[in-house]
Amino acid sequence: MSEPMSVKLPVKDSAAGGEHREDGTGSVGGSRAFALLLVITGAAGLLASWVITLDKFELLKDPDFQPGCSINPVVACGSIMKSDQAEVFGFPNPMLGLAAYAVVIGVGMSLLGRARFPRWYWLTLNAGTLFGVGFCTWLQFQSLYRINALCLWCCLAWVATILMFWYVTSFNVRNGFLPAPGWLKTFFEDFTWALPVMHVGVIAMLILTRWGADLWS
Template sequence: MEITNDSSPRAVSRTAEGRVAAGRAFAWLLVLGGGAGLIASWGITLDKIKLLYDPNYTPGCSINSVVSCSDIMASDQASVFGFPNSMLGLVAYGIVVCVGVSLLAGGRFRRWYWLTLHAGTLFGIGFCTWLQFESLYRINAVCLWCCLAWIATTVLFWYMTSFNFRHGVLPVPGWVKVFFSEFAWALPVLHIGIIAILILVRWWDFWTS
């Protein structure tokens, strides 16, 4: 068994049975990222419930005609699967937090477990990307809670991808491992920066008026 005491996100332990354990930094990233998404989902869910009781209720994150959670919550896109998207977030982000806590407790997981978690983050980033397009170009509004969930999902996806690449859960060329070992932070920063630029450009006249 090979064990590393490195606390960076690159730290990993692999047992003879093929189970892999991440370092504490990566575990905390899952806990904090999942927690941020959980808070966003909980905030949206509470506001949605209040809107059901009182159609005239204005969520605290509805600031103006652009930053308007009310418009987002009232849209068809907010309930793609027949129930509020935030309820899906409560489950998904809760799972991520549980995985992070399990790693902090010394948990080690087999390859299929990491691949399943990676698939979940891939679905999450794909779903968020679609919601971002709908929000900017169909609903014509953004939600601050949603933005928090988008950021959390983006960070979780790229660091989960980095983890699986660097530790052989997904086979990739050596240069890919080196890139993700040194610049794992770059892709989530670039991704979030692009989203911010799209939001800025979409309502440029509004922001500058």
């Protein structure tokens, strides 16, 4: 008499608007919505990094060059690009973004092709997004309280990185790759979207508190 066939059911991936499946090796794939989120946020970050890099090259050729996003004394991308904080690792920061955001796009495209990845891969991606959001937080502080200027393309990269971080973290918590109590897993199932909204909201409040009407003057 043959043994009953075991069927591995899909696990609901509500925070990403779909479902993922785990194969017999423990590798996990993401839903279409999660994959698209990675592709879109990666593309947004890549676009921002590319534009900033091009403007940085123009500044190197002509110190009097004014980037298109320098529209007033506060929203002044040129001031950001000329600062020491713009080259933390000895080269322009957006060059790091060109590589990092391209990797995220690659992961998203692989998921759209139904690729599955093991636990270590997802944790590595999570570590990368954690570094990214931490670096962005440091840059936000420098921008608001040290350089005293704001770069719109940088803001786009910040938002993209924040979305990546929270949704990748949610994915790993809900799959058990990151240890977490049951209530936290339940929270991530239904309210992942609230975390990046609150995160971006806090940054927006700090920007408005710092400059207020000067943003549009």
